[in-house]
Amino acid sequence: MPLAPDLAGREFPATAPYDVSRSQIAAFADAIGADDPLHRDPEAARAAGHPDVVAPPTYPIVVAFRAMTAFMADPDVGIELRNVVHSEQRFEADRPIRAGDVLTATISVESVRQAAGTALIATRSAIRTVDGEPVCTAYATLAHRAPDGD
Amino acid sequence: MVPLEPGVSLGPAHFRVRRSDLVRYAGASGDFNPIHWSQRVATEVGLPGVIAHGMYTLGLAGRAVAGWAGGTDRVVELGGRFTKPVVVPDDEDGVVVEVAGEVKPTDAAGRVRIDLTVTCGDQKVLGMARAVVVRDE
Numbered sequence: 224m225p226l227a228p229d230l231a232g233r234e235f236p237a238t239a240p241y242d243v244s245r246s247q248i249a250a251f252a253d254a255i256g257a258d259d260p261l262h263r264d265p266e267a268a269r270a271a272g273h274p275d276v277v278a279p280p281t282y283p284i285v286v287a288f289r290a291m292t293a294f295m296a297d298p299d300v301g302i303e304l305r306n307v308v309h310s311e312q313r314f315e316a317d318r319p320i321r322a323g324d325v326l327t328a329t330i331s332v333e334s335v336r337q338a339a340g341t342a343l344i345a346t347r348s349a350i351r352t353v354d355g356e357p358v359c360t361a362y363a364t365l366a367h368r369a370p371d372g373d
Numbered sequence: 374m375v376p377l378e379p380g381v382s383l384g385p386a387h388f389r390v391r392r393s394d395l396v397r398y399a400g401a402s403g404d405f406n407p408i409h410w411s412q413r414v415a416t417e418v419g420l421p422g423v424i425a426h427g428m429y430t431l432g433l434a435g436r437a438v439a440g441w442a443g444g445t446d447r448v449v450e451l452g453g454r455f456t457k458p459v460v461v462p463d464d465e466d467g468v469v470v471e472v473a474g475e476v477k478p479t480d481a482a483g484r485v486r487i488d489l490t491v492t493c494g495d496q497k498v499l500g501m502a503r504a505v506v507v508r509d510e
Contacts, residue, residue, distance in 0.1 A: 255398065279436070280438070280448040312427065314450065
């Protein structure tokens with residue numbers, strides 16, 4: 224099954240709202256060993272000007288990953304999961320994600336570039352609160368190897 | 374803390390990565406791709422063994438940057454290419470990821486770029502890795 228020819232420029236529906244909790248932020252920080260008090264201590268976070276504890280800079284992937292997974296599973300897109308590699312990731316934060324945020328991610332395809340049998344699919348996931356406040360833009364490039372015989 | 378003046382070198386910081394860290398990261402991130410925990414699946418798809426999530430390695434880079442910048446909330450941009458896998462053996466020692474940085478100027482007031490060199494053994498594992506951080510003027 225080939226990639227859809229009209230992928231570039233397409234935008235996909237926003238993900239279901241995702242509630243960010245203090246314990247999730249702490250679990251993510253624990254997993255990468257991040258010991259900044261801003262991840263766990265609400266008082267320290269408030270003293271630094273945040274309404275609640277804040278997440279590590281790569282935490283937006285948790286929300287973006289849901290948009291990427293739905294995108295890759297969309298039969299109209301034509302991606303075969305086993306042929307995909309996450310080849311590049313970049314985050315541009317408007318502000319840190321914090322406990323109490325309810326977030327959605329809207330993924331769109333910026334470009335598709337063919338290189339030596341591999342399609343490089345550049346995506347952009349806009350992460351916003353359910354009230355529409357922009358929080359982070361996550362740029363991911365997915366390398367999709369053409370299935371045999373394509 | 375080292376001042377974030379252009380030209381300054383930061384680190385290197387060292388992070389030990391074991392299989393248990395990858396399992397924990399899978400749970401915390403929601404990325405349960407078996408190449409990050411199953412030797413069988415990893416070798417079936419042609420990898421030398423279980424590899425760390427690229428995002429785990431980038432997370433370590435972010436941790437180093439947050440430390441240099443004086444707080445996680447000062448990191449406004451972070452990214453890189455996953456050029457080489459970090460292979461994590463099933464033993465107590467695991468592997469060590471090294472993160473070093475070099476401060477570069479930006480056009481934005483109060484912000485500097487940190488170009489990152491992220492290695493495991495003698496291999497560069499992230500390409501074009503960089504961060505932008507807010508600094509005190």
